[in-house]
Amino acid sequence: MSKPSAEPDKLDFEKALAELEKIVARMESGELSLEQALATHQRGLELARFCQQKLEAAQQQVKVLEGEVLKPLENVTSPSVAAADTDEDS
Secondary structure (H helix, E strand, O other): OOOOOOOHHHHHHHHHHHHHHHHHHHHEEEOOOHHHHHHHHHHHHHHHHHHHHHOOOOOOOHHHHHHOOOOOHOOOOOOHHHHHHHHHHH
């Protein structure tokens, strides 16, 4: 098996994801020896953890940018506000 192209911390998300996709394809091909499959699997786990950490960091940045008020759409209007609106119509 060839050496990994870079350590996960030296990659950006897109490169890590592309390498992970190549690893999946190689493993699905069934052409790797047991030793190669184990080493490839280990690299895949490293890349998957790296990508997960990057996604979590991006999610935290979005929360900060949104003022940490991310709510499901149905919770945007509280029931008390909706009730007040219907009382005024009566």
